[in-house]
Amino acid sequence: MSGVDAIRPVLLIVEDDQALQRQLRWAYEGYEIVCAASRGEAIEALRSHEPAVVTLDLGLPPDPDGTTEGFAALAEILSLKPDTKVIVASGHGARDSAVNAIALGAWDFYAKPIDIDALGLIVARAFHVHALEAENRRLVARTAASEGFGGLLYASDEMAAVVRTIERVAPADVSVMLLGASGTGKELLARGVHDASSRRRGEFVAINCAAIPETLLESELFGHEKGAFTGAVKTTPGKIEQAAGGTLFLDEIGDVPLPLQVKLLRFLQERVIERVGGRKAIPVDTRIVCATHRNLDAMVADGRFREDLYYRLAEIVVRIPGLAERPGDAGLLARAFVRRHAAAMKLAVTGLAPDALAAIDAWGWPGNVRELENRIKRAVIMADGKLVTAADLDLGADPGATPPLNLRAAREAADRKAIRQALARAEGNIAAASRLLGISRPTLYDLLKTHDLHG
Secondary structure (H helix, E strand, C coil), rough: CCCCCCCCCCCEEEEECCCHHHHHHHHHHCCCCEEECHHHCCCCCHHHHHHEEEEEEEECCCCCCCCCHHHHHHHHHHHHHCEEEEEECCCHHHHHHHHHHHHHHHCCCEECCCCHHHHCCCHHHHHHHHHHHHHHHHHHHHHHHHHCCCCEEEEECCHHHHHHHHHHHHHCCCCCCECCCCCCCCCHHHHHHHHHCCCCCCEEEEECCCCCCHHHHHHHHCEEEECCCCCCCCCECCCCHHHCCCEEECCCCCCHHHHHHHHHHHHHHHHCCCCCCCCEEEECCCEEEEECCHHHHEEEEECCCHHHHHHHHHCCCEECCCHHHCHHHHHHHHHHHHHHHHHHCCCCEEEEHHHHHHHHHHCCCCCCHHHHHHHHHHHHHHHHCCEECCHCCCEEEEECCCCCCCCHHHHHHHHHHHHHHHHCCCCCCHHHHHHHHHCCCHHHHHHHHCCCCCC
């Protein structure tokens, strides 16, 4: 169990014999004991207390002399909480029951009559293995989060959907257009497309079309021959050639001037280029991923962007949500940025205070992830203690979006946002999230089901 849970690990005893319940309760002083006498009580206790280990008597009412109800309870427990270690007991056809129980996913089996000492060792071992597995999952999740898709860190369903889309299209040799505001991670996603493309073994080459003067952009993209213009003292390949066999990322494609759009279209159609000042056609096989924060549909409509080029580039269009549209991600990213910048600057800051997390969740982040990282970097420098506070973040009044006027829609939106932020802050732990929200675990489970959210 994590530090935010009960100090003692929870053991659920499912047993309809009241005398045996009392005997088992007194035998396990080191655990928080919860007892249930039926399948219904056991499932309710599982939802409320999330025990790591369950001891389950297969002879439950209304079939105390058989095993059908016990096996039904075992299946339901493991379907609701697969990591639970269920230790099954039975005096009915012990060998067959043991085989069936293990086949259904039980952790261990013991035959009645019960040997308290032997059962105690089995229970202790189950708790130990459960703790090791939980720690392993945390380590795997931390590693996956740090590596992410193209280095992207996220926990929201919105970004998960984006990543799933890109993972599906990455192996196909099609052009991908990423649409989203500045600072939403478009280059990281483009790099993820390249990394996930099994056919591309060349380099990932990126160029920001808005950052290069119009007079130099053609040379940067297509290269130039020696003597093509003043200062061209040697033949230089362009970004397109450098990306041969790999991926070319054209950031801010909406800023490419019309004359250069024509030349870019020819390359996409024929897969050959000519360097500035050259006459030789050079074949280049590279995948194109482009991105922009501009409204290309509007630019096509008023003639500022070629429609034929747009359709060449936009074989697959992926829209990237802003940070404000990704509940829980701001807090997750903020913690990662605190660790990164505190380590880089050798400062003693270790995390975020509760008021800082609340301020981060409430802010609209118009500058998206880039704004968040800059704000966290400043706060790490300004922090007086080990935790970054809301004052260190120096966030003013949030110019956030106007909430919906429909009262039911406003309540549902507020519920969904609060639940997902609590789950992200609690790193998916239902018990901790319910405490943050000030509700019981069964209530949180009901809300998750109502709003079709995943715990």
